[in-house]
Amino acid sequence: MMDFDTAVSEELELLRDTVRKFTQEEIAPRAEQIDHDNLFPADLWQKMGELGLLGVTVPGEYGGSELGYLAHLLIMEEISAGSASVGLSYGAHSNLCINNLYKHATEEQRQKYLPKLCSGEYVGALAMSEPGAGSDVVGSMKCHAVKAGEYWVANGNKMWITNGPEADVLIVYMRTAGAEAGSKCMTAFLVEKGMPGFSTAQKLDKLGMRGSNTCELVFEDCRIHESQVLGEVNQATSILMAGLNTERLVLSGGPLGIMRAALETAVPYISERRQFGKDLGQFGLMQAKIGEMYSNYQAAKYFAYGIAKDYDAGIESRLDPAACLYFASTRAVKVALEAIQALGGNGYINEYPTGRLLRDAKLYDIGAGTNEIRLMLIGRELYRQAKNN
Numbered sequence: 001m002m003d004f005d006t007a008v009s010e011e012l013e014l015l016r017d018t019v020r021k022f023t024q025e026e027i028a029p030r031a032e033q034i035d036h037d038n039l040f041p042a043d044l045w046q047k048m049g050e051l052g053l054l055g056v057t058v059p060g061e062y063g064g065s066e067l068g069y070l071a072h073l074l075i076m077e078e079i080s081a082g083s084a085s086v087g088l089s090y091g092a093h094s095n096l097c098i099n100n101l102y103k104h105a106t107e108e109q110r111q112k113y114l115p116k117l118c119s120g121e122y123v124g125a126l127a128m129s130e131p132g133a134g135s136d137v138v139g140s141m142k143c144h145a146v147k148a149g150e151y152w153v154a155n156g157n158k159m160w161i162t163n164g165p166e167a168d169v170l171i172v173y174m175r176t177a178g179a180e181a182g183s184k185c186m187t188a189f190l191v192e193k194g195m196p197g198f199s200t201a202q203k204l205d206k207l208g209m210r211g212s213n214t215c216e217l218v219f220e221d222c223r224i225h226e227s228q229v230l231g232e233v234n235q236a237t238s239i240l241m242a243g244l245n246t247e248r249l250v251l252s253g254g255p256l257g258i259m260r261a262a263l264e265t266a267v268p269y270i271s272e273r274r275q276f277g278k279d280l281g282q283f284g285l286m287q288a289k290i291g292e293m294y295s296n297y298q299a300a301k302y303f304a305y306g307i308a309k310d311y312d313a314g315i316e317s318r319l320d321p322a323a324c325l326y327f328a329s330t331r332a333v334k335v336a337l338e339a340i341q342a343l344g345g346n347g348y349i350n351e352y353p354t355g356r357l358l359r360d361a362k363l364y365d366i367g368a369g370t371n372e373i374r375l376m377l378i379g380r381e382l383y384r385q386a387k388n389n
Helices: 010-037 043-050 069-082 084-104 107-119 236-251 253-272 284-312 319-348 354-363 371-388
Strands: 124-127 144-148 151-162 169-175 186-192 198-203 214-225
Touching: 010 043, 010 069, 010 084, 010 354, 043 084, 043 107, 069 084, 069 236, 069 253, 069 284, 084 107, 084 124, 084 151, 084 169, 084 236, 084 253, 084 354, 124 151, 144 169, 151 169, 151 186, 186 214, 186 236, 236 253, 236 284, 236 319, 253 284, 253 319, 253 354, 284 319, 319 354, 319 371
Parallel strands: 124 169
Antiparallel strands: 144 151, 151 214, 169 186, 198 214
């Protein structure tokens, strides 16, 4: 293991060491098989729960460890360095589901779901996107629910839902008002596996992040009791947008883990592989390549850590998490490509992990809002700030 660590508090240093040891023993040795078989490693969830990794931003009274966003980012990076697909499923469970549920749930809902989600007994997910509503998730949303007495009757589909096939509880955004309501048209619901009228369709065969299972959700006259509304009726757009901010921040740990794994593959390789009577690492061209990989990783890491510290201090923004994930995701693709190039022919065969790292890295250019949407959001926010000054 090479030393690419950034100084953090003693508490977080201990956490990082604990997660790294767990990852090296339980996750990394299985990464290739998980990718090959495209199977969700369900046995890891309760082990993560026992270590207190699942409810990082949740108070202890609900089974969480209440460590904050920097801790969450560190865990995401460490797990992703061992297997990016396990890291993605972890992020969807611990941030998209657990963090959003805790922040917006009633006390009864917290008591009902959080202990089992934090222990790993339950797997969690969040559902926004639809077959015809990816980037324009609010304006094009068709999945809807209509009030009928004490129940909401839901119909429609959700698409590309991480952890969908395994999820025991899901936060699902649905349209509950017409277009005339503007942004006040959506409600978030807590949906449980086994609810009549709710089912999962085919598991998607993805390019990367294999083993982090993704599927379509189907609602056919699914009756959801009014007690399962998360937050207020028709007010879920604000929940969705705030959730995207922390999602982008925490998920930035995924590209960081991928970049570190790429460096930990490429640097030892160039120190051992010989060409023209020299180690590859003795050639200036290769030194420059590794230097650029390292610089991209460190720049993305310090950016992400800084934003996470701001969030832990109560300083939040829409702009910075989007910029953070944009920067980390683009650098991860570049670093993974350079790792393949550094290994030459070996980088292109599946005996080495570099191809898997590239396939996994590409997801972060697309998930949690594409990079094009992130850049548009950043530019729009900067324009708004300038106009208001």
